[in-house]
Amino acid sequence: MDGLEISPFIQSLPKIEIHVHIEGTLRPAxxxxxxxxxxxxxxxKGVxxxxxEELLESYKVTYNHRPEQGGRKDVPTFLEAYFAGCDVLRTEDDFYxxxxxxxxxxxxxxxxxxxxFFDIQAHTRRGIPFEHVLNGYLRAQQDGEKEYGVKSKWIFCFLRDEPVEEGAKAYEQALPWADTPTGKGLFHAVGLASNAFKRPPxxxxxxxxxxxxxxxxxTTHCDFGQTDTHEHIRQAIFDIGIERIDHGLDALDDDKLIQGLVDKNIGLTLCPHAYHRRTKTEVLxxxxxxxLDRGVKFCINSDDPVYMHDVWVDGNMEKAYHYGGLTKGEMVGLVRNAVEMCWADQSVKDSILEELQDIDTGEDL
Structure with missing residues (x-):
């Protein structure tokens, strides 16, 4: 992690993760x-x-998931590596x-x-029954809370580089697992995932x-540095009425986008290490x-930690704290933002806010 260690302060913070792709957490082991x-x-990619040990070595590559913008040709792109990892997921127990x-x-x-975030299209197109995917995740949602005390509600994603009709079909297949009056309660939201190139929200x-x-x-991804990203953000804010934006950092380039975010109280789920891989520290x-100065709400998340040098949400928060020059009070404020931005029940939010009140930042909050 660029020589940084997780500080005791960052380690101690209660955290909320609302931008992570579950397949991007598939550790090599x-x-x-x-x-x-x-x-x-x-x-x-044929290797x-x-x-x-050979597998471990392959994860040391700095993946470039913008093939249309160049980059090394002798290594897999981020998405090629990501979807190759998915190939080992075959049964309900695997997803669990x-x-x-x-x-x-x-x-x-x-x-x-x-x-x-999860999707079923990356798996059904490999011949995996969608029930295997959804039941594996549902069991993990339930057992993860029982065994580890981690509460979760998930986000179904359309693969945006696949035909819209295919995404709509996948949604219908998944709907019985949604958090609806007649559903099983796995997911409470939908979003977009995969390559955004020429695929606006x-x-x-x-x-x-x-x-x-x-x-x-x-919610929807509006990727940092993507072609047409400003138009994607504009569509999300003004045409779709999105509730929050995943990434969206390029809004800083346009005052109208910033004002739209503030006026509509739309938060950004940022993943600093994902951008740091290809952006200079002093720029990012x-x-x-x-x-913060412009009143835009945002929180810190991990994205795809396994394919991003094993930097998880705590590492992303440490980078924001260290390189961003943020105070302890401001870091607590980012967790508060995450509480406001997440779609947990109010009782869950209240519990986390109580924890935050007990953190000594040495500052008047």
Whole structure:
């Protein structure tokens, strides 16, 4: 983590994680174990890893998930590595084990509430029954709270680089698992995931409207540095009526976007290490102070920690604290933002806010 260690203060903070892709938490050890259990090779972009050590070495690459913007051609892009990892997920138990591993990691980092992103399209297109995916996650949601004390409600994602019709079909398949009066309670929101290149969020406007009719929350990725990202943010704010934006840091380039975020109280779920991989420290981290100064609500999350140098939510918070020059009081404030931005029950929010009141920052909050 660029030589940084997790400080006792950051470690002690109660945390909320509302921007993490569950498949992006598939640690190499779990991936290797599931491959052995399912008797399948571990392969990424035509390269087979014959030993666990070879697999570990492959994760040291700084993945560039913007292939349309260049980058090394001799290594997998981020998305190629991400979806290659998914190949070991074959059974309900596989999805359960991956998720329980993440929730255990959450308990070690003092994460009290999580809203993991998931999709079924990346798995059904491989021939995996959608029930395997959803039932595995549902069991983990329930057992993760019992065993690790980590409460969660999940976010169903449309794969935005797939046809809209396919996403709508996947939503219908998943709907019985939603947090609705007749549903099983796994997910309470929908969002967009995968490559945003030439795939603006407005394409999925009808899908978002359907989810709102079903009583679900809506969010969307507006990736940092993506082509047309400013238009994506504008659509999210003014055309779709999104409740929060995942990433969205490029809004700082446009006063109208910033004002829209403030006026509509739309928060950003930022993942600093994801941007730090390809943005200079002195360029990136002052943006956090700029957002605070302009009254934009945001919180800190991890995105895809396994494919981003094993930097989890605590590491992302440490980077914000250290490189962003934020005070302890401001870091507590970012957790408060996460409480406000998350879609947990009020009792869960109140419990976390009580914890925050007991943290000694040495400042008047």
């Amino acid at each position: 779990i991936r290797w174990a599931l491959a052995q259990r399912n008797r399948i090779p571990v392969v990424t 087979t890893y014959h030993t666990y 084990d991956m998720s329980m591993d993440y929730l255990k990691r959450c308990s070690e980092m003092n994460v009290r509430w999580a809203e993991p 407005v394409l999925f406007k009808q899908c978002f409207e359907r989810a709102k009719q079903d009583g679900l929350h809506i 981290f002052p943006k956090l102070r700029q957002l």
